[in-house]
Amino acid sequence: MEQTDNFAYLLPFIFLVFGSIFLIADRWSDGSARYWGLGYISAALGFAFPILAYALPLPVQAVFSNVFFYAAFFLYGHAMLVRFRRPTLLLPRLLFTLAAFAVVCWFILVKEDLRSQLAIGDSSLAVLLGIAIVSVWRFAKSAIDRMLVIIASMVVLETAIRVTALLLSTSAGSFEELDQFLSSEYAFLMQMTASIVGFIMALTVLGSVVSDVIMGHRDAAERDPLTGLLNRRGFEQALPTAKSGDFPAGAVIIGDIDHFKQVNDRFGHAAGDHVIIGFAQILRANLKSVVIARFGGEEFVAFLPGASLAEAVQRAEQARLGFEAMSWHAHGVDGLITASFGVSMTAPGDHFVRDAIVRADACLYSAKNSGRNRVVSEGQRPTEGPPPLRIVS
Numbered sequence: 001m002e003q004t005d006n007f008a009y010l011l012p013f014i015f016l017v018f019g020s021i022f023l024i025a026d027r028w029s030d031g032s033a034r035y036w037g038l039g040y041i042s043a044a045l046g047f048a049f050p051i052l053a054y055a056l057p058l059p060v061q062a063v064f065s066n067v068f069f070y071a072a073f074f075l076y077g078h079a080m081l082v083r084f085r086r087p088t089l090l091l092p093r094l095l096f097t098l099a100a101f102a103v104v105c106w107f108i109l110v111k112e113d114l115r116s117q118l119a120i121g122d123s124s125l126a127v128l129l130g131i132a133i134v135s136v137w138r139f140a141k142s143a144i145d146r147m148l149v150i151i152a153s154m155v156v157l158e159t160a161i162r163v164t165a166l167l168l169s170t171s172a173g174s175f176e177e178l179d180q181f182l183s184s185e186y187a188f189l190m191q192m193t194a195s196i197v198g199f200i201m202a203l204t205v206l207g208s209v210v211s212d213v214i215m216g217h218r219d220a221a222e223r224d225p226l227t228g229l230l231n232r233r234g235f236e237q238a239l240p241t242a243k244s245g246d247f248p249a250g251a252v253i254i255g256d257i258d259h260f261k262q263v264n265d266r267f268g269h270a271a272g273d274h275v276i277i278g279f280a281q282i283l284r285a286n287l288k289s290v291v292i293a294r295f296g297g298e299e300f301v302a303f304l305p306g307a308s309l310a311e312a313v314q315r316a317e318q319a320r321l322g323f324e325a326m327s328w329h330a331h332g333v334d335g336l337i338t339a340s341f342g343v344s345m346t347a348p349g350d351h352f353v354r355d356a357i358v359r360a361d362a363c364l365y366s367a368k369n370s371g372r373n374r375v376v377s378e379g380q381r382p383t384e385g386p387p388p389l390r391i392v393s
Contacts, residue, residue, distance in 0.1 A: 011044075011047050011195050012044040012045070012047040012048035012051075014044075014199065014202075015040045015041070015043050015044035015047065016041060016044040018037075018040045018202040018205075019036075019038070019039070019040030019041035019042075019043075019044060020037065020041070021037070021206065022036040022040060022205065022206075022209060023037035023041075024037075025037075025209045025210075025213065028209075028212060028216055028217075029212045029213070030082070030212055031083075032079040032080070032082040032083035033079075033205075033209045033212075034079075035076075035078045035079035036075070036076070036079045036205045036209070038075050039071070039073070039074075039075030039076045039078075039079060040072070040202060042068045042069070042071040042072035042075060043068065043069065043072035045068040046065045046066075046068030046069040046072060047065075049061060049064050049065045049068060050065060059108050059109055059112075062108045062117070063105055063108055063109070066101060066108075066121055067101070069121070069125060070101050070124075070125065070128075073128040073129050074093065074097050074128055076128075076129055076152070077093065077128050077129050077131060077132035078090075078132070079205075080129075080132040080133070080135075080136050080148070080149075080152065081132050081135060081136065083136075083145075083148075083208070084135075084136040084139045084140070084145070086135045086136050086139065087135070089131065089135070093128065093131060096124075096127070096128065096131075097124075100120070100121075100124035100127075100128075103120055103124075104120055104121045104124070107120065115167075115170050118163075119163050119166055119167055122159050122162060122163050122166075123159070123160075123163050125159065126156045126159040126160060126163075129152060130156045132152070133149060133153055136149060137149050142211070144207050144211050145208065147204050147207070148201075148204050148205065151197070151200055151201045151204045152201060154197050154200075155197050155198065155201055158194055159194070162194060221233065221234075222234025222237060224294040226273060226277065226294075227276060227277055227280035227294050228280070229280050229284075229292050229293055229294050229300070230292065230293035230294075231293060231295075232293060234293060235293035235295075235303075236353075238291045239291060247346050247350040247351060247352060247353055247355070248305060248306075248346065249305075249306060249346055250303055250304050250305040250306055250307055250345070250346050250356075251303075251304040251307040251308070251309060251311070251312030251343060251344070251345050251346075252301065252303055252304075252343070252344050252345075252346070252353065252356040252359075253287065253301070253304065253312055253315070253316050253341060253342070253343050253360065254299065254300070254301050254302075254342045254343075254357065254360045254361055254363075254364045255283065255299070255300045255301075255302075255316070255320075255339050255341045255364075256298055256299045256300075256339060256341075256364055256368070257275065257276070257279055257337065257338075257339050258337070258338045258339055258340055258368075258372040258373060259337075259372075260275070260297070260298040263275055263333065263337065267332055267333050268332075270331075271328070271333050274328070275298075275328065275333065276294075276298060278326055278328075279300065279323055280292075280294065282322045282323045282326070283300055283302065283319055285319075285322065286315055286318045286319040287302045287304065287315050287319065290302050290303060290304045290305070290307075291303045291305075301357060303353055308345075309343065309345050309377055309378065312343045312345075312377075313343050313375055313377045316341040316343055316375045317341075319339075319341070320338070320339055320340075320341055320373070320374070323337070323339050324336060324337075324338050324339075338372060338373035339373070340364060340367040340368050340372050340373060340374060340375075340376075341363075341364065341367060341374075341375040341376070342360040342362065342364030342365070342366070342367055342376055342377075343360060343363060343375060343376070343378065344356050344357075344359035344362075344363060344377070344378040359378055360378070363376040363378055364376070
């Protein structure tokens with residue numbers, strides 16, 4: 001039929017275009033786009049091979065087409081496992097693929113049973129994709145990921161329905177009935193359905209790749225590249241929103257490395273970078289489950305939602321002591337480096353966290369002016385704390 005011929009040319013082209021797009025987008029994705037791209041290109045070759053190699057014997061065409069289709073579904077499953085960061089089950093899936101392909105080749109070349117070859121081939125392809133679906137479905141959290149799992153499940157379901165229809169519509173060894181089935185309007189409709197589901201899955205994959213690209217650019221725009229912490233913009237985006245006009249209760253900690261300019265001047269900016277990275281690691285370790293950001297230079301800000309002033313002071317003190325105890329000899333810095341901290345609470349009437357940051361910043365300056373290497377909290381009078389620890393030659 002003319003519609004079948006036109007469709008046979010169109011489908012490989014569409015899949016090839018999608019595959020190429022996924023390969024191009026791989027540089028911005030989580031790594032799964034590469035396998036989606038190779039999978040769709042393999043599927044395109046599977047559909048196109050009988051057209052491109054029409055001069056070859058039909059059994060040879062069938063064998064090579066199955067090679068590409070098995071590669072496609074193996075890669076589809078691999079892409080899903082990579083995307084959801086699940087074990088790839090590489091060896092068992094590969095052994096299953098090779099075993100299923102060997103059985104299909106036996107029905108093509110030895111048994112010459114096209115009906116069984118189609119049924120076993122399509123069923124094993126569905127199993128390949130189904131293994132990945134079972135492994136990842138509990139880990140689909142975002143809307144696009146849930147949609148991807150649903151569409152992939154539709155591919156498996158559609159394949160199961162198609163195989164059932166094939167087995168019910170034909171009988172074993174009846175090539176005449178099978179030829180009639182494959183040339184029928186119903187068979188063409190089944191082919192269309194399979195292709196439409198595959199096309200929808202490609203669109204869903206494209207949506208997930210685009211989502212990865214957008215989130216990657218957003219993350220890059222909201223993170224400090226040196227420490228991996230949030231920057232000022234990311235900090236504001238990560239904060240809870242104000243309700244009833246007041247900012248949510250919590251504590252703000254500002255930490256600043258003492259005499260940081262001396263580190264850069266005497267030991268170089270590379271050493272200074274290592275000090276900043278070390279300070280960020282100390283903050284992560286001691287200010288857990290909070291929003292932490294590098295506001296610029298050697299200044300860091302953290303928001304502790306729901307924390308009391310005493311709890312925030314205790315965490316800041318732990319961070320101060322941890323940073324003071326760090327050794328920098330491996331980075332060419334001889335001596336101890338310390339940090340000062342200011343702590344404040346959000347207050348009724350605060351509309352933005354910057355209101356509390358201003359008060360914490362005042363506490364930080366108080367800590368600096370009273371000798372450094374200490375924690376000063378809101379409402380606290382600066383006391384004679386430990387002497388400032390200076391870098392020594």
